[in-house]
Amino acid sequence: MKENQQHHTILDLAAALKLSPATVSRALNNTSYVKKETKQRVMEMALKLGYRKNTMAAGLRNSKTNTIGLILPKISMFFHAEVVTVVQNLLHAQGYNLLIGQSNDDPAMEKELSETFFSSRVDAMIVSCTLQTIDFSHFDIFADHQVPILFYDRVPPGNYKARVIKGDDFQGGFIAGQHLAEAGCRNIGMINGPMTSNIYEARAAGFMGSLQYFNLPVRKTLFYHQELSTEQTIAALKKMFAAKNKPDGLFVTSDRNAVTVVQYAKENGIRIPEDLRIVGYSNDPVTAVISPSITTIDQFPSLFGSKLVETLLEMMDTIQTDEYIPAVVTPVKLVERESTSILKPIINPIKLK
Amino acid sequence: MKENQQHHTILDLAAALKLSPATVSRALNNTSYVKKETKQRVMEMALKLGYRKNTMAAGLRNSKTNTIGLILPKISMFFHAEVVTVVQNLLHAQGYNLLIGQSNDDPAMEKELSETFFSSRVDAMIVSCTLQTIDFSHFDIFADHQVPILFYDRVPPGNYKARVIKGDDFQGGFIAGQHLAEAGCRNIGMINGPMTSNIYEARAAGFMGSLQYFNLPVRKTLFYHQELSTEQTIAALKKMFAAKNKPDGLFVTSDRNAVTVVQYAKENGIRIPEDLRIVGYSNDPVTAVISPSITTIDQFPSLFGSKLVETLLEMMDTIQTDEYIPAVVTPVKLVERESTSILKPIINPIKLK
C-alpha cells in the first residue's frame, strides 16, 4: 500500500501510459480535447500511482496559487474567529486555500505580513487593520499588481482607494445611545477604543449624535477614547465614579471591556441596571452568560464572512478598475439583555420620533 | 511611486545591473561568494524596482514552500484559537506561513483538506482530528513522503505511528474526580464527549479511576458519553434529575457545556455549589465570568502551541526515522472557582493519601 517514494509527476503518468505530458495534463484538467477512453486511463493511473498535482509548478506556470491571504489583528477575538471560520469554509468550497497572519495589532508586523503574502503570490487579500495603522501604503503593492484586496471591519479611511466591507458602526453607536436614552439614563458616558480606528470613530460619532438627537448632554468627563485594556477601563471607571457627576449609562464599545465594567460594578456595589446601564459591542457569547447579561450590538459576523467571500470572488473575476466603489455596509442589531432592562419607572420620558 | 506593472524578476535585476541571474540570486540569498559591493548594488536595485521573490518558483526549485498546514476542527473554539494564535506567531518568526483548514468535525472534510494541503506541498503538518475520525489512513501520504506530521490534542490511537502532543487528559480527569470527592460529593456523574476520541476516553478513565481510588461509586445512570451539544446536555440533565439518585457533583468535559449545566441549574432551582458541584474543562474565559464561576481544568493552550512549534521545527531538520517516539504530554491544572467551593461541612470526610 505504501508508496514511500518520491512524488509522482505528470511525466511518470505519461511514461506509464505512453502518452505525452500534454495529454495527461489535459485529461487531468478537463481542458481541450481528450478521448474519453484516454481520460479514463489517465485517471485510473493517477489513482493507482497516487499522483497529486504539484500546485507550485502549476502556480508558477499559471501565476495563480489558489491561495488567499488574510491579515487580522488577532484570531482569538470572537468576532474575528467567527469571520475566519466562515471565510475559510466558503473559500475551501471554491477551491481556495487560506493563509492567515496575525498582526497582533502591531503595524510593523502588519507590514511584514503584507510583504510575505505578496511574495507568496496570493491571488487576493482580505485585511482587517491594526488599530494603530495610519499609514496604509504597505498595502499598495497589491493594488499596484492587480491583486484584489478587500478590507473589512477596521478599514482605511475614505481617501485611501480600496474596496471595503464594514459594519454599520455609526448606526451601532446611534442605537446604543437611543437605547440608553429610552431606558431613562441621563448621565451617559462612553468607554471607547482609540479614535485612530474607523470603527471607534464611527461608533463615537453615532453615539454622540444620538445623545444630541435626544437632547441629552455629552459630558466630556464621561467620555474615554483609549486603549481597550482591562487596566485602562478600570482606570476610567475609577475616575468617573470618583467625580460628582457619576454615569447612569455607559456604552462600552467592546464586549470584553463591558464585562470588566460589570465586574467592577459588582465589586463596588454599583447595581446594574438600577444604578448603571451598560451596552457593549459585538455580541460575544460571554455577554449572554454573565450575570447580569449584557445588552450589546450584534455585528452578524457570519454575514460579514459571506459578504467578504462573495465580494472577493467577484473582484477576482473582474478586471480591477480605478473607479470608486462605495463601501459595503453590513447591518447591526441591538440585543437587549439584563444590563439595560427597565426596572425603574422613567421619571422624565423622552419624546421619541 | 507606483510601479503598477508586472512583477519584476531576478532577470530584470540581472539585466539592470549587467549581472547574471545566478549572481543576483546568490546576492539575494547570501549563498556562496558574492563581492560585497555587488551585493550592495543588487540590494539597492531590488529595493528600487520593488523586487519580491516569487516563492512559487523558489519553492518549485527547492521543493520547499515554507508553508505549514494546520487542520483543526473549528478555529472559533477557545482552546484551538489560542493554540493557533501562538503557533502562527512562532512560525512567522521562523519564516513560515500557516495554511489553516477547518474540518468542522467532519472526517470527509478532514480527508479533503489533507489532500489539498499535500498538493500544496506544505513542508509539514499539524493536525487536531475530528471527534469521529477512526480511520487515519488519509494522513499516511505525509509520512509516506517524508513530510513531518504532528498531531495534537485529538490524536490517533497508539497503534497509529505518529508524533503526538497531547494534554494529560487522564490526569485532568483524575484531579476533577479528586476535587469533587474532596468537596464532599457522593453522587458523582459525568457529561462527556464521545468515547471515539482519545481525549474523552482518557478523561473518563482518569475520572472513573479517581472515583474508585476514593471509594466512591461509579453509577452508570450518571454517566453520559455523547455529542457535546446543548440539546444533548440538557437531555442528559433532565434524565439525571428525573431519577431518584440525583447527582451532587458533575464533571462536564467541555466548558461550553458546563455553562449549559449552570444555566439549567439556575432555571431549575438547583443551587450551585450547595446542591450540585461542577467541574468543566479547558478554562474558557467564560467560566471565570459566569456566575457562579466554574471550576475547570486549564490545558495551557499557549504552552501547547509553543511545544508544537518547537517539536515541528525539530522534526523538520531531522531525517524521519521509523523509530517510535513517545507522545509529549503537557500538564493540566485545576482552577478552583465558585462552582465547587466548599460551603457546607463535609459529613463524611474521605481519607486522602
Added chain:
DNA sequence: TGGATTTATGAAAACGTTTTCATAAATTCG
C-alpha cells in the same frame, strides 16, 4: 615568483506544470 587556494561570476540545466503551435486522424456535410 609561482603554484595553490580562495573569491567572484556566468552558462545552463532543472524543478513540474500548462499552453501554443503543429499535425494527424476522424467526422461532417454539400
Added chain:
DNA sequence: CGAATTTATGAAAACGTTTTCATAAATCCA
C-alpha cells in the same frame, strides 16, 4: 467523394528560481 471541420495528440517553450559546473581573477604563502 472530397473539402472543411472537429477531435485527438505530441513537441517544445515558458513560468522564475536555484544550483552545478566551469572558469577567471584575486589572494595567499613558502
